[in-house]
Amino acid sequence: MLSVKALHTEYPGAGGQAIKAAQDVNFEVPEGKLFTLLGPSGCGKTTTLRSIAGLERPRAGEISVGGRVMFSADAGIFVAPNQRNFGMVFQSYAIWPHLNVFQNTAFPLEVRKQKLSRREIEERVMRVLHAVALDELAERDATKLSGGQQQRLALARALVMEPQLLLLDEPLSNLDAKLRERMRFELKRLQRELKLTTVYVTHDQSEALALSHEIAVMNEGRVVQIGSPREIYERPRNRFVADFVGxxxxxxxxxxxxxxxxxxxxxxxxxxxxxxxxxxxxxxxxxxxxxxxxxxxxxxxxxxxxxxxxxxxxxxxxxxxxxxxxxxxxxxxxxxxxxxxxxxxxxxxxxxxxxxxxxxxxxxxxxxx
Ligand SMILES: Nc1ncnc2c1ncn2[C@@H]1O[C@H](COP(=O)(O)OP(=O)(O)OP(=O)(O)O)[C@@H](O)[C@H]1O
Ligand SMILES: [Mg+2]
CATH class of the missing domain: 2.40.50.100 (RNA polymerase II/Efflux pump adaptor protein, barrel-sandwich hybrid domain)
Structure with missing residues (x-):
């Protein structure tokens, strides 16, 4: 479904030297699966995710989704981010301050091309708000939410579209331990139920192990091992993976x-x-x-x-x-x-x-x- 091939993404560095944030990154995510990029701070997780979203223009490689090429350095293809129709939650999330919780969540459904009836919109919005435990705050102004509540709202807004591809960058990072665990279960349930193909970014190994069908462990811009949570945990291929994961x-x-x-x-x-x-x-x-x-x-x-x-x-x-x-x-x-x-x-x-x-x-x- 999603295929990332030989991806290289760089940023201009201070001394004219390029910062090689993602180097030769390769992976495939089958339809309906949750794939996690796991690694320490600065290893290139966000860069890889932003490259998939089209928010960074990679130097080399190819990215395709459902057979459609979104980016190819060789063929000179770059599909604009708003044409890719992915759902996204980024490390720094934006919500609309002039709308309440319900309106924020309903917004993507209201502006999209295939129209839904009022009732369908309401059902879908309340279902995801319930999943992120915001249903009781549906009428609240978005500006009057705590950081963790805003983060859950951003997640609800990405989920409500049931997008072809969901890209999540540390979507649970601002929650306390209890809520994070609960949201982890909810997110997993929703992802499995709606069969949302998902790329999930985290530096939290227990989150990665609990949620993922497959994990790519990254270090210094490179993928060092790809495997099921059990393979990564029980059969680490190198010292870095064994040490970082658990x-x-x-x-x-x-x-x-x-x-x-x-x-x-x-x-x-x-x-x-x-x-x-x-x-x-x-x-x-x-x-x-x-x-x-x-x-x-x-x-x-x-x-x-x-x-x-x-x-x-x-x-x-x-x-x-x-x-x-x-x-x-x-x-x-x-x-x-x-x-x-x-x-x-x-x-x-x-x-x-x-x-x-x-x-x-x-x-x-x-x-x-
Ligand atoms: N806009 C930018 N300009 C220059 N360098 C950047 C930029 N964004 C990221 N980098 C550098 O690229 C490398 C990878 O960063 P990235 O944000 O992908 O890491 P990450 O794995 O998401 O880390 P974290 O867990 O801290 O979010 C880092 O060395 C970072 O300093
Ligand atoms: Mg990051």
Whole structure:
């Protein structure tokens, strides 16, 4: 449905040098799917989204939607933004101050070519206002809204059009944690229900994991990995992705031998030999890092029995942090400290020995580049 090919977008820099904000960005978003651009501040997410919207003119590449070319550097095609018919919510959103909440939301429906009846407009407007929890403020002047309410209004206005392509840049950034979570569910429900093809921009990994069919992780203007939330989280292809998406432990290691077939291999670490998951074929002696998430380390006071498919490392409790639903343990092994997430009922005192059980498929080898 949306296809972005070899996109390069630059800004003029201060010293005459171009700022390469998006470099060789490639991805496809199938009809009805929600695709997320995830990455740290300044990595080029907004630039990529604005390029799709036609608000930036890329230096190279091609963008097409539903088979229609919107931009092609080679063919010299550039469709004006207002001809693209996309719904958009940008990081800085604009609402119309002279209209109330209902009128703001209804406006795009009233000005569009295919006319709807009063009743149809009212139904659609109230449905999206309900989804963004503004139905009770429908009569309120738009200027008398809080920042978060204005943001939800901007979202309602983009959704009401049920556009061919919806472009959302951090649309939930101004909401408090509770409301953001609720809106996340509503947005997901609406997107799935209306089958809106959506490109979603966020630097919040939990938002990306919760909402997306597919995620592109960006760093320094480039896409570094594309995959389903589960693939990105469980099989990060490089250190940046493993580190940015969630919390993880890294262990330096060296490949001893590939087991073949099952994608497992054996590595040596300062804490002994481990069986780990190798995403790609890694040759003997390759330096790698092993990524293990804190929630994938099971802590036990009693030494666990040796078992197939399980790695065990023994250390001592170095520190603890109580976080309500769980307890973070810092476990010292040799010169390293690993983070493990445990149930608050585990009471092992600091300085005492503790065993860490880790499933082989949760220990992921990543090339140490
Ligand atoms: N109008 C502009 N002129 C010059 N440089 C710009 C402009 N807009 C963005 N940049 C630069 O381009 C790079 C990418 O910016 P972009 O806004 O795409 O990042 P982002 O991933 O959306 O970040 P954030 O999460 O902070 O919104 C940054 O280095 C930024 O400083
Ligand atoms: Mg941005």
């Amino acid at each position: 919390t993880t432990n890294f262990l330096d290691a060296k490949v001893l031998s590939a087991h073949g077939g099952n994608g497992h291999c054996q590595v040596s670490t300062p804490f002994g030999t481990l069986d780990v998951q190798c995403g790609e074929t890694l040759g003997t002696n390759t330096a790698v890092v092993i990524s293990v998430r804190p929630e994938d380390i099971e802590l036990t006071e009693q030494a666990p029995a040796r078992a197939e498919g399980i790695n065990v490392i023994t250390g001592t409790v170095h520190g603890k942090a109580f976080l309500g639903e769980y307890l973070d343990f810092q476990v010292k092994v040799g010169d390293s400290v690993l983070l493990a997430r445990a149930h608050p009922s585990l009471r092992t005192p600091i300085g005492e020995p503790i065993h860490m059980r880790m499933k082989v498929e949760k220990c992921v080898a990543i090339p140490n580049a």
